[in-house]
Amino acid sequence: MLLTAIAKFSTVMPGYTSRMWSQDYKPQYWSKYLVWQWLKQMVDMYQIDAASIPFQNFDVDGRQLCSMTCQDFTRAAGTVGPILYHSLNELKWSGGILFLMLTCLYFLDIFDPSCQCLAPVASPTTSSPDTRGTHLWEFIRDILLNPERNSGLLKWEDRTDGVFRFLKSETVAQLWGKKKNNSSMTYEKLSRAMRYYYKREILEHVDGRRLVYKFGKNAQGWRESEK
DNA sequence: TTCGGTTTTCCTGGTT
DNA sequence: GAACCAGGAAAACCGA
Structure with missing residues (x-):
């Protein structure tokens, strides 16, 4: 079952698993994107209230993440910090294989392999209540945070x-519609x-500029690391 | 079942 | 005229 999942995942994300099989599956080698994936899985697994985790505090790569102490995790994530810290340590000991397994299952649950554009577009967050749920602004944010995709x-x-x-308003709307199983989604509705x-105040109005939006003070997780 | 939050749909009118 | 923006109103959807 798991092997099947990994095999399918490889077809869906060519190149991705091959990198992971090399060294990326070790937490020390994770990209910022993988760190986020791991966080999302922790939120799911431990049924943590995602709103309680300031995701911007984890805008770090695997090397930086692994250098964080339990105290650092507590500072960054509050009461769930120790949970994250110990979970990460388990992954260090397992060489990250567990994470690879979870990632394969996670992606299979999210992406429709028949979708060519497949946009891991939006590695959807798991913080909200809808199916594998992400809110629209989170969907947009995740696209912006993954420029390579x-x-x-x-x-x-x-x-x-x-x-x-x-840049491609109608395409984004269609991807959003696909995510919500709504083939009639348009940019008009999305906007x-x-x-x-x-x-x-999740978004702020930008005067006089078409197709331009700005994240507001209630939008989280889009900021660059201060580091 | 109800309720609240969020999103969708439709609409009118204005702007670029 | 097309594309976009603004926002009202109502309905749909979903989780608590």
Whole structure:
């Protein structure tokens, strides 16, 4: 079953597993993206309230993550810090194989292998209640945070201020629709949902610029590491 | 079952 | 005229 999952995963994410089989599966060699994947899995596995974890505190690669002490984890994630710390240590001892297994199963649950564009686009977060759920703004954020996978869908205009622009608005809308099993999604509808975020200060209004949005103070996890 | 949060759908009107 | 923006209203959906 697991081997089947890994095999399928390899077809879905060519190149990805091969890298992992080499050395990337060891926590010390994780990219920032893999660190995020691991965090999401921890949230799922331990049913942690994702809102309680400031994800921006984990904008680090595997080497930096492994150098963090239990105290560092507590500072970064509060009461769940020790859980994360001990879980990471287990992975260090297992050489990360466990993470590879979980990742394969996790991706299989999320991605439709028939989807060519397959955009791990949005490694969806698991913080919200919908199916494998991500909110729209998180979906957008995750595309922006994975530029190697976004195929020019969105672009940072001002990375520091969180200003970004849609390059392929209809394509993003279709991907969002695919994620929500809604084939009739359009940019018109997606943008309406985006505008609702102004009120909640997840997004801020950008004056006079088409297709340009800005993350607001209630949007988390998009900032670059201060390091 | 109800309720609240979120998203979708449709709409009108304005702007670029 | 097309594409986009703004926002009201109502419905749908989902988890608690």
